[in-house]
Amino acid sequence: xxxxxxxxxxxxxxxxxxxxxxxxxxxxxxxxxxxxxxxxxxxxxxxxxxxxxxxxxxxxxxxxxxxxxxxxxxxxxxxxxxxxxxxxxxxxxxxxxxxxxxxxxxxxxxxxxxxxxxxxxxxxxxxxxxxxxxxxxxxxxxxxxxxxxxxxxxxxxxxxxxxxxxxxxxxxxxxxxxxxxxxxxxxxxxxxxxxxxxxxxxxxxxxxxxxxxxxxxxxxxxxxxxxxxxxxxxxxxxxxxxxxxxxxxxxxxxxxxxxxxxxxxxxxxxxxxx
Amino acid sequence: xxxxxxxxxxxxxxxxxxxxxxxxxxxxxxxxxxxxxxxxxxxxxxxxxxxxxxxxxxxxxxxxxxxxxxxxxxxxxxxxxxxxxxxxxxxxxxxxxxxxxxxxxxxxxxxxxxxxxxxxxxxxxxxxxxxxxxxxxxxxxxxxxxxxxxxxxxxxxxxxxxxxxxxxxxxxxxxxxxxxxxxxxxxxxxxxxxxxxxxxxxxxxxxxxxxxxxxxxxxxxxxxxxxxxxxxxxxxxxxxxxxxxxxxxxxxxxxxxxxxxxxxxxxxxxxxxxxxxxxxxxxxxxxxxxxxxxxxxxxxxxxxxxxxxxxxxxxxxxxxxx
Numbered sequence: 001x002x003x004x005x006x007x008x009x010x011x012x013x014x015x016x017x018x019x020x021x022x023x024x025x026x027x028x029x030x031x032x033x034x035x036x037x038x039x040x041x042x043x044x045x046x047x048x049x050x051x052x053x054x055x056x057x058x059x060x061x062x063x064x065x066x067x068x069x070x071x072x073x074x075x076x077x078x079x080x081x082x083x084x085x086x087x088x089x090x091x092x093x094x095x096x097x098x099x100x101x102x103x104x105x106x107x108x109x110x111x112x113x114x115x116x117x118x119x120x121x122x123x124x125x126x127x128x129x130x131x132x133x134x135x136x137x138x139x140x141x142x143x144x145x146x147x148x149x150x151x152x153x154x155x156x157x158x159x160x161x162x163x164x165x166x167x168x169x170x171x172x173x174x175x176x177x178x179x180x181x182x183x184x185x186x187x188x189x190x191x192x193x194x195x196x197x198x199x200x201x202x203x204x205x206x207x208x209x210x211x212x213x214x215x216x217x218x219x220x221x222x223x224x225x226x227x228x229x230x231x232x233x234x235x236x237x238x239x240x241x242x243x244x245x246x247x248x249x250x251x252x253x254x255x256x257x258x259x260x261x262x263x264x265x266x267x268x269x270x271x272x273x274x
Numbered sequence: 275x276x277x278x279x280x281x282x283x284x285x286x287x288x289x290x291x292x293x294x295x296x297x298x299x300x301x302x303x304x305x306x307x308x309x310x311x312x313x314x315x316x317x318x319x320x321x322x323x324x325x326x327x328x329x330x331x332x333x334x335x336x337x338x339x340x341x342x343x344x345x346x347x348x349x350x351x352x353x354x355x356x357x358x359x360x361x362x363x364x365x366x367x368x369x370x371x372x373x374x375x376x377x378x379x380x381x382x383x384x385x386x387x388x389x390x391x392x393x394x395x396x397x398x399x400x401x402x403x404x405x406x407x408x409x410x411x412x413x414x415x416x417x418x419x420x421x422x423x424x425x426x427x428x429x430x431x432x433x434x435x436x437x438x439x440x441x442x443x444x445x446x447x448x449x450x451x452x453x454x455x456x457x458x459x460x461x462x463x464x465x466x467x468x469x470x471x472x473x474x475x476x477x478x479x480x481x482x483x484x485x486x487x488x489x490x491x492x493x494x495x496x497x498x499x500x501x502x503x504x505x506x507x508x509x510x511x512x513x514x515x516x517x518x519x520x521x522x523x524x525x526x527x528x529x530x531x532x533x534x535x536x537x538x539x540x541x542x543x544x545x546x547x548x549x550x551x552x553x554x555x556x557x558x559x560x561x562x563x564x565x566x567x568x569x570x571x572x573x574x575x576x577x578x579x580x581x582x583x584x585x586x587x588x589x590x591x592x593x594x595x596x
Contacts, residue, residue, distance in 0.1 A: 112572060113533055115537050116552065226424075253417065
């Protein structure tokens, strides 16, 4: 059962989320910021998931929340992989002292406790979606750089790459024609894993109260729900807290499963690091 | 190659330097509101402004401020909390034991479970048990830890009422004996610890399981089998013993993951540790506390790395001790 179906399952779920995010204005019954009902209404035909403490429609919040998670996932993971590929690729391809200097710096960055640093940066930089994206990328590229560097270094010594070099292929030619295409499966894997981490961190920051307080993300929905006194006394948590929590978990797991499937397809022998 | 001690010192220095320069790289300074003509708090008197800057040491060159900061930090002075008006180091000393209790106990439990299940799944690779455990561990590791925590909280504390909803111990409780106190603390510890174990156990399981799988194909395993050793001895003394090396090497990195998880878990369960402290500090924009927590957490993670390196060197004679 655990075959390439993982990628398919993950792909379908992610595609579904992308669809919801793209057509959010058409799918959502209300504007997520509009006060369209009484506070904390129970689910009804007009509000399938009830309303929050301000009287905003929870289903609409949930639908628009997909946009924030996906924007952060896409932007932060693209930045992470681009930085990691650039630094790791340079270190691995150049070798020598360039490699030593870059990788020692990466090692230092890797040992820093990331979440406290993330919180400190977010608190200092102020909360906004661009800042959140930049901070997540800044903290996660060292890991990607390590992986990219190891693979580039091994590729550099392969026969066909050395052949291309000795036939007079320029560095740019060898990199674009041989190294980057050979790195593609690894890039794809790192990308989805970075996306999954970015989704978790964005929601986590919002949950801790350091995200963008105006962007209606799933993390922020959970935070407001949990701040509501008596949330856990009745049934309210079922339609207020659970939907964003489940959406978030489902999106993260779908991305992870794409990654796991890709890794298996690419290296069938290894079912290692997940 | 660099030695662990040098790496420790270098990273600690990087942490302190980041901590010092980050706030100063950004626009504005602590006295911005008093020094900017456009704000209501502007201090019009030139002499008073100069005295204020001198009082806070902000008129001195950046280099001197930096050296003073490093010296003070090494002496254990982490600054003053703006919000609570108390020394940051004192606040951290109150909260750190809770975090260490949660993190270390969960790490130990997750290690035991991860090793046990990982050895079994790796030994029976490809079996139904193996596949189920691998899938479960991927889910447990990658599900957001605060969602898992919330779920346990709702189910076992709010619905079933088996465990307390929040806190590290019962508020205003007076204990008759140390035993009663320990019992109360353990009671509050179970749910947050379970969440953290669930978060950590997957990665540990996968490391042991995957090393186990690759070791089973080694020549020395074939040799041991050819000698006619019993299954249990093959599994424990030959395979598992070697499978533990990468596991120990990963212990340091796991500490970072545990701390991250703990910060979210403490927020979810209102547990009075470092995560709770940083959460409250963020809400109050209490920068000295956030910075102090960052330094101390870095110190804890770095120390864990150092210890893991040392253990690894003792276990594996191929790793040189320097």
